[in-house]
Amino acid sequence: MRLLSTKATCNSHGQDSSYFLGWQEYEKNPYDEVHNPKGIIQMGLAENQLSFDLLESWLEKNPDVAGFKRDGKSIFRELGLFQDYHGLPSFKKALVDFMAEIRGNKVTFDPNHIVLTAGATSANETLMFCLAEQGEAFLLPTPYYPGFDRDLKWRTGAEIVPIQCRSSNNFQITEPALREAYEEARKRNLRVKGVLVTNPSNPLGTTMSRSELNLLVDFIKEKNNMHLISDEIYSGTVFSSPGFVSVMEILKERNDVADEVWDRVHVVYSLSKDLGLPGFRVGAIYSENDTVVAAATKMSSFGLVSSQTQYLLSAMLGDKKFRRNYTAENQRRLKRRHRMLVSGLQKAGISCLESNAGLFCWVDMRHLLHSNTFEAEMELWKKIVYKVGLNISPGSSCHCTEPGWFRVCFANMSEDTLGLAMKRFKAFVAESTCTQRTSPLFSNKRKSLTKWVFRLSSRDHHREQEER
């Protein structure tokens, strides 16, 4: 009899992918300005490290929170005992106010319809447990966050069928692509339960257009029993126009107030990107569907947010002045960083998909591939990780249909480090254009490199960064 479960012994967690090799290499040889200036610079981590000083200065001004006090009275005991899966009401209120503000107050959220979970990782899995099961699938536009393979499929048994998007129209979702994906699922005998999009997109860094969102709402309305999940965890990172349009705003605009489609649209949120607090494990599901909220609330027992953390954030986010200042300043800093990366890459002759959000750029290095294949992309990636010393994420790990695209993060390092990364890119490109590409040895080297890549990737990884 097999000792462990099927889930524990398969690799649906997706962490054997070569994507994680870059992590391993970075761990072995991490860049440090002083101690290891030739090390690998981490550019595969979609973290927001630009605005901690704002959070720290808020803490300085609010010592009560630090001492587990409210109005001078100790509430440690209350917090220590608080494990109600409905969540701390003051935190939920602050959270929905924050979410509404990010959407320019064009939509409001009812705190009774929010379910708190241990990070967006848990929110996505929980929602999937509520909406789909074995034999069923969700359609996802490519490229998409690699972690979805784990979050949506692993323990739920559900499947993902990609909606192929292409650079020819900036990777926007089209109706033919949507229908093609739906047909593909049916061919595979999978019942389609819905579509999941990330808006703003990871890895593209773009906000979805009104027409795309309407297309999706039309699509789920047309079919029975289909849901639309909008993962809006980057909603607060939109730093330039066009602004952010949430699917909730679209529903409101369509004036379908009494429409049952409201029961089939759900939003996922988190404070990991907008506030830069991934360690605190704060995720949320928002739905107008009472049954979903009820089921998800019960399921949240498996991953509640620490009461200590809820309390801290209820005070911080409950401070209206603070959250407005933070959001504005944070976006200003992101915009600056983004510009720095884009212009730095431009100087190296590399262009990016035009973007207005996120903590990364979707970089076009197709012209640096020596063939339009994923093998060539892998080779290029290996060079960039090992020789150039930059851990960036290859498009294939995001299920991109076209080779040559890479996600490059810009908000998880100092400005100086980003500057150095730009210099390295420039030097690499300059060198590449001088290098001889044709060599009889070359194709053999390529084969052994690929084998080595796959052998390494099947070992257990010592460390994985929770990456989005």
Next chain:
Amino acid sequence: MALLNKNTHQLLSKIATNDKHGENSPYFDGWKAYNSNPFHPTKNPQGVIQMGLAENQLCFDLIEEWIRNNPKASICTKEGVNCFKYIANFQDYHGLPEFRKAVANFMSKVRGGRVRFDPDRILMSGGATGANELIMFCLADPGDAFLVPSPYYPAFVRDLCWRTRAQLIPVECHSSNNFKITTEALDEAYNKAKEDNINVKGLIITNPSNPLGTTMDRETLKSIVGFINEKNIHLVCDEIYAATVFRAPSFVSVSEVMHEIEHCNSDLIHIIYSLSKDLGLPGFRVGIVYSYNDGVVNNGRKMSSFGLVSSQTQHFLAALLSDENFVERFLAESSRRLAARHSHFTKGLEKVNITCLPSNAGLFCWMNLRSLLKEKTFEGEMMQWRLIINEVKLNVSPGSSFDCSEPGWYRVCFANMDDETVDVALKRIRAFVGKETGKPVELKRCKSNLRLSFSSRRFDENVMSPHMMSPHSPMPHSPLVRAT
């Protein structure tokens, strides 16, 4: 409002629409009665006293004092804010190394230093609730079964079966031998499952036991390890009450006996732990899976992504649990207070000839009201229980909710209230017994340390806060979240 109709069933998954979450059970009446009429010494002295909540509220003052003296443990204080950025950013599912080390040391201390734990085998999870589900996802496929001795914690059904789609097979234990697990009972349950073509993947035990409050003796534990080893099935030991042992015999952990079994396959042994009971911090959601099986550690670690412990909490607890002086003092004092509370309560019951199963651990007693049952059936128990809820106004948990094989047993929690409330509860029980037996109750005047006045404001924190915290739901506290 989306009604649960046929369309809902197709719109949502089966898991979302079945009732394996366990919250539709009739025992929630006790909770409803409490929530609609909670006891308060001055504002509502006739209200229902909450005795269904296995919380440890006896030692907060010790932790609060430590917090005051150790501002660096918080990332929010000026002394500790220099760590804020690093901690807030830290989401590695391995967990903070200092946290794992501190937990490993704490677990070892709780076991008298008789066994050491490897910090690299520690996995985090969303409370013991998350830990139990996680281990099940690692060990069982849908349809597989785990044996569980009854009586057992009701929410095991949710934690072990709901989303995993595994099943539980109870192994009956009886009062005739103080509810000890016997290998005969295990064999019988195992063989019957085999006959029914059910794939048994393991056995889960809670030691110290919830709801019995007893620790397992060495011999029984060894025979259990021998049993699972022989059948080549897993043993999951939920040891979340390990530090609530307040008198002899001392706690014997599976980690201590596994090496005494010849050819014991350590790949089969897993421990579930939490800080919710021992430290009284259920709100912080600290669950731990400790496995001797490398495959479980490696894959379980990836699964722990779904319920990591907040880094803020990891950082705080790493400091608290690394303070060896504090830990030693805390464990000793906590035991002492639990012993005193247990003794006061059980002696109070004995005055009216109510016995409890002799116990040495936990936050509750396993009270025997069989002699007062009008009918020695589960219907009789239900009737008696409703009387206790509605007339005696005590929310206690009936044995049937723990799948006990014999009617008339109740789990009664004693560590989630102050001394005065315990005495009110005892008075009510004595009056109830007097009525039921037709004998007038003699209240022996005895010396007590009753404080006649106490801070009712502090009491307010205890009782009124549930209303402050969850005003909108008719069921502010799901018992499955709180009653453990």
